[in-house]
Amino acid sequence: MFNTKETEVVVIGAGPVGMMSALVLNRLGIKVLIIDGAERVATRSNATLLHPSSLELFHNLGLLERIMQTAFKIENIEIHNGHLQNRNLKLSQLKSPFPFLASLPQTSLEIILERELEREGIPILWNYKAIDCIESDNTIEIEAQHYSEQSIGYAVSRMERMIDRSLRIRAKYAIAADGHNSLMRKRIGLDLLQGTPIKYFLMFDIKSSGSSKNIMRLNFDQGLASAHFPLSNQVNRFMFQFKGMNLPEDYRTKSRDPLQGFFEPIHLLDEANLRSLFSQYIPWDACDIERILWRVAVPFEQKFATNMTSSRCTLLGDAARTFEPLSAASLNLGLQEALEVCTVLSQNIDSRSLNEKLNTLADSFALNWQIRYQAERYSTTNQYTDDWVASNRNKIISSLPASGVELEQLAKQLSINIEIPPPAPIHTNRMVDFTSTSTLKGEHQNHVT
């Protein structure tokens, strides 16, 4: 027996992109429902940098102040060629109202978004996993299963997640923000293409006794990229690309465990290897290690959907494409694209031209993604460009933590010209006033029929 809920838009996946989508749709007067198969928000730092254009977006949503209460400001980016510092990029030179990066654990950002959704009467339906969908001309039906934790076993009891009921959600439209291994993408029959080969990274969040500097350091050495930046006054994130060992795809999992448990591959993630990475790649940048707060080895596939939309569903965020991690582009472009898609959706939800408009938007996103996969094709150098920068510009551009015109401005500081493709005619970012929409609060409670 199914319970049925009806809504205008159903969002599948309550990662940052799904939550942003639900928030924007609600503010724009669309009745929205959001489900997630997991039991709570992420418990790890994962993607940690917010770009200037994402900060502007959060400012427009009235959430920037809350973010900055937790975040650490980064104002400079140093680019290193092995042991030599090559360039210092100044974020203060960006023509942005927020010319800096905000660094905060993804779990903190997710908690802020979840609380805001709750405040606006849109609680996330945790433990509801979408398992199937049926699209028709004007509606989409999502079938979801609800999980609950039950104690099983007699002599030694343990908690296990069991399905205890089902839910059918009937909506005019669905947003699939269910992450890089998206089940919705498979159900609606959209494929991902490989952009560039998979890259592997080791990540460490380290507590040290010294104070953090407001600098992000990117290093390109022996064909491998690494990054170091602060997360708070005494916690720093280090990321090292590595080669020579392939990791299975399921190593990219979003943890909900309160405690960090077993980690693999142990020999790459132990303190001895961390110290050796410091001395090999960044002897000038190592910090004292008081405690390793988090460590993980992650494969980053670089894949993208050639088509983001089916008749009644759009892919967003990691479900649509993934990038390598240093730039935090997966997160930031996901947030910005969610705003654009949801704006178009809210204005055209009953229009026959909805799909055409979403497809135009998707085309402009795809061009932006290509800049990250193939910087050489979309950029030029000039007589002032340093030779080393010119020959490494693919790696450098795909690691810069900025998007849109701000990426263009940062690259200019390196004497690289990026040809940003013109936005689609219906590009709506920054033109929407969300502030009056809190009056909608409470009007869009979803109901069980």
Ligand SMILES: Cc1cc2nc3c(=O)[nH]c(=O)nc-3n(C[C@H](O)[C@H](O)[C@H](O)COP(=O)(O)OP(=O)(O)OC[C@H]3O[C@@H](n4cnc5c(N)ncnc54)[C@H](O)[C@@H]3O)c2cc1C
């Ligand atoms: C260990 C780790 C480290 C990372 N580090 C970086 C980094 O340094 N830089 C960077 O740019 N990115 C990083 N990422 C990626 C980054 O976390 C994502 O880009 C970001 O979370 C945005 O993703 P999203 O909202 O699209 O999807 P996600 O955050 O993956 O959220 C998808 C949500 O959908 C839910 N879901 C999945 N299937 C279903 C279903 N069938 N039904 C209902 N719900 C479902 C999941 O439970 C999840 O909550 C990292 C990821 C991991 C796992």
